[in-house]
Amino acid sequence: MTLFSLIIALLIEQVRPLPAQQVVLDPLGRLSAALTERFNDGQVRNGRIAWLLVIVLGTAGTALLHWLLSSLHPLFAFAFDIGVLYLTMGFRQESHFFTDIHLALRMGEIDRARALLGEWRGGQYREASSSEVARLAIEQGLVSSHRNVFGVVFWFIVLPGPAGAVLYRLARYFAEDWGMRRDAEFGAFGQFARKAFEVIDFVPVRLTAASFSVMGDFEDAVYCWRTQAMLWPDKASGILLASGAGAMGVRLGMPVHESGEVVERPEMGLGEEADADYMQSTVGLVWRALLLCLVLLALVGIAGWVGG
Numbered sequence: 001m002t003l004f005s006l007i008i009a010l011l012i013e014q015v016r017p018l019p020a021q022q023v024v025l026d027p028l029g030r031l032s033a034a035l036t037e038r039f040n041d042g043q044v045r046n047g048r049i050a051w052l053l054v055i056v057l058g059t060a061g062t063a064l065l066h067w068l069l070s071s072l073h074p075l076f077a078f079a080f081d082i083g084v085l086y087l088t089m090g091f092r093q094e095s096h097f098f099t100d101i102h103l104a105l106r107m108g109e110i111d112r113a114r115a116l117l118g119e120w121r122g123g124q125y126r127e128a129s130s131s132e133v134a135r136l137a138i139e140q141g142l143v144s145s146h147r148n149v150f151g152v153v154f155w156f157i158v159l160p161g162p163a164g165a166v167l168y169r170l171a172r173y174f175a176e177d178w179g180m181r182r183d184a185e186f187g188a189f190g191q192f193a194r195k196a197f198e199v200i201d202f203v204p205v206r207l208t209a210a211s212f213s214v215m216g217d218f219e220d221a222v223y224c225w226r227t228q229a230m231l232w233p234d235k236a237s238g239i240l241l242a243s244g245a246g247a248m249g250v251r252l253g254m255p256v257h258e259s260g261e262v263v264e265r266p267e268m269g270l271g272e273e274a275d276a277d278y279m280q281s282t283v284g285l286v287w288r289a290l291l292l293c294l295v296l297l298a299l300v301g302i303a304g305w306v307g308g
């Protein structure tokens with residue numbers, strides 16, 4: 001049932017992408033604001049309490065509801081699994097930016113590609129070259145594919161029912177909403193959320209990187225992972241970018257023009273400059289990695305059925 005739930009949810013999302021802002025992000029934003037107002041005193045302790053409150057209740061509530069539906073009829077639980085995956089995965093939530101940027105670069109519409117990239121990443125890229133635009137889009141695509149798909153899939157498989165998918169999605173949201181805050185007024189409230197997500201994402205991010213490596217140039221991917229990943233400011237993203245770039249034989253990272261200045265960044269990967277062709281290669285790599293995960297899950301299910 002786990003495999004079929006994943007496949008059906010992916011198909012539904014491809015046909016009818018979830019309006020994530022209205023359905024998921026806005027309600028979570030209101031919840032985050034309410035918890036911040038109630039608990040935030042600028043200290044780590046209350047941040048930990050607020051995080052545990054929402055994560056434990058959300059995860060346990062999902063598991064309980066799945067169990068109740070399963071006790072009524074397995075098909076109810078199956079439909080519930082698909083619904084939760086549809087709400088938590090979001091393969092198409094950001095991929096339309098990638099697709100539109102790719103098309104704009106193919107058509108030579110560099111200004112439109114820059115504008116789309118700025119809308120996606122939240123910066124300004126008026127002086128970015130076509131290679132820089134492609135490079136940044138590939139980086140964003142690799143990280144987004146993990147956080148919107150592979151990480152959710154891992155925890156969906158690990159925990160009973162769809163509880164793991166809810167755990168990962170909530171933990172990711174609050175790590176970004178609270179953990180990235182640096183203003184003095186917010187204080188250290190978000191430190192626990194950031195560190196907790198690092199623990200939750202520790203295994204999934206490495207499995208995603210391993211999938212990229214297996215489905216691309218394995219030797220170069222592993223070499224870049226071992227020698228370059230630690231140079232990136234965010235270690236998890238560095239692992240994904242180094243392995244993905246090595247697998248495709250493209251160079252990512254490096255200085256880019258962003259918001260009116262040159263941002264210095266370490267080099268990730270080996271090989272040629274990024275361009276629209278490598279954006280297409282990124283799509284292929286992500287889909288092959290996802291197919292690998294589904295095949296492995298199917299083999300595990302077959303082995304369990306035969307062994308049983």
